[in-house]
Amino acid sequence: MKIGIIGAGKVGATIATLLESCRFCRAVVLGDARSDVEVSGLKKARTVTLNVKEAAELAALVKKCDAVVSAAPYFLNKTIAQACAERGVSYFDLTEDVHTTNFVRALAKDAKATFMPQCGLAPGAINIVGGDLASSLDNVRQCEMRVGALPLFASNQMKYYLSWSTAGLINEYCQLGEALHGGKRITTLPLDGVERLTVDGVEYEAFNTSGGVATMCETFEGKVGELNYKTMRYPGHRDLMRFMLQDLNLADRQELLTQIFDQEVPLTDHDVVVFYVSVVGTVKGRLVQRSFVKKMRGAVVQRRTLSAIQLTTAAGVVAILELFAGGKLGAGFVKQESVPLKAFLATKWGGRVYGA
Structure with missing residues (x-):
């Protein structure tokens, strides 16, 4: 299978790195606006200079691939998904943006190809785990999903350094979210619903953001x-x-805030991903609690040093690609929670990163 990856930043390049060891993948083409993308050591990968907004360039890449993964900024995904739909090529992305997901879903109606947005960490793997644990109970009172992509240490007031897309980070802090309350769908306010929790003796705060709940x-x-x-x-x-975002009203000027963060907040490769899912419900009339909790660090793969957020995000989508290559995903729009956890963990990178 030949896989196109649009966006050769940290995550896009990591996806190509993990695919290097996957038998189902015979070739990878990385499309990026930059002409100096470095893929040395990756025998399956080659790069092409690509302007997503140029329809002819995008079409030329898409039509040569069996599947396309968008690792580009979320605001480019609609254009990429549209190009895939027009050519019947299966499409995957990492977006946390709800509007983009709804757009992809509309494109996928009656499609013969697979359209699966929200792959990756959260949304992505967190929904596979959450959905599987919830489905394992007869009746579910509560399903809590929590993910933190965090620096191992930080000395600034925010206690945070950048480790992934700044635009995506700001977007999920600004958009409305969704939850179930009393079994009914409700809208949640960003940065609301603050709580404290402790994992392995470290205290964290958790609050509402958009996109992670997926579908x-x-x-x-x-x-x-x-x-x-x-x-x-x-x-x-x-x-x-x-x-x-609220007192200074920068939620209405996301582009400006993104520029400030990119200029003043340091990037770090020394990070950890904290992954927490807890469900409470009944099995045969007995109240039980089941959980899936992991702290995941970076690793060296194909002689490339990968951060925790790179590895966990890329592993999520590469696992989905392996299932796709094996004919285990249907046509049209595919939800993350439709993937059995057992199947996800049976894949090469799903098992290696998220398994025991």
Whole structure:
């Protein structure tokens, strides 16, 4: 299978790195606006200079691939998905943006190809785990999903350094989210619903952000009492973000805030991903709690040093590509929670990163 990856930044290049060792993948083409993308050591990968906004350039890449993964900024995904739909090529992305997902879903109606947005970490793997645990109970009172992509250490007031897309980070802090309350779908306010939790003796705060719940509210409406997703940070981060986004009204100037973050907030490769899912419900009339909790670090793969957020995000989508290559995904729009956890963990990179 030949796989196209659009966007050769940290995550896009990591996807290509993981695909290097996958038998189902025979070739990778990385499309990026930059002409100096470095892929040395990756025998399956080659690069092409690509302007996504140039329809002819995008079409030329898409039509040569069996599947396309968008690792580009979320605001380019609609254009990429449209190009795939017009040529009957299967499409995958990493977006947390709800509007983009709804657009992809409309494109996928009656399609013979597979359209599966929201692959990756959260949304992505978190929904596969959450959906599987919730489905394992007869009746579910509560399903909590929490993910934190965090620096191992930080000395600034935000207690945070950048480790992934700044535009995506700001977007999920600004957009409305979704949850189930009393079994019914509700809208959640960003940066609201603050709580504290402790994992391995470290205290975190968690608060509402958009996108991480993916399509689970639709799937489990009327079946789960309380279902929600929250982002984890070190205590104090949320208050500073609320000051900037709401008190200073920068939520209406996301591009400006993104520029400020990119200029003044350091990037780090020394990070950790904290992954937490807890469900409570009944099995044969008995109240039980089941959980899936991991702390995941970076690793060296194909002689490339990968951060925790790079590895966990790329592993999520590469696992999905392996299932796609094996004919285990259907046509049209595919939800993350439709993937059995056992199948996900049986894949090469799903098992290696998220398994025991």
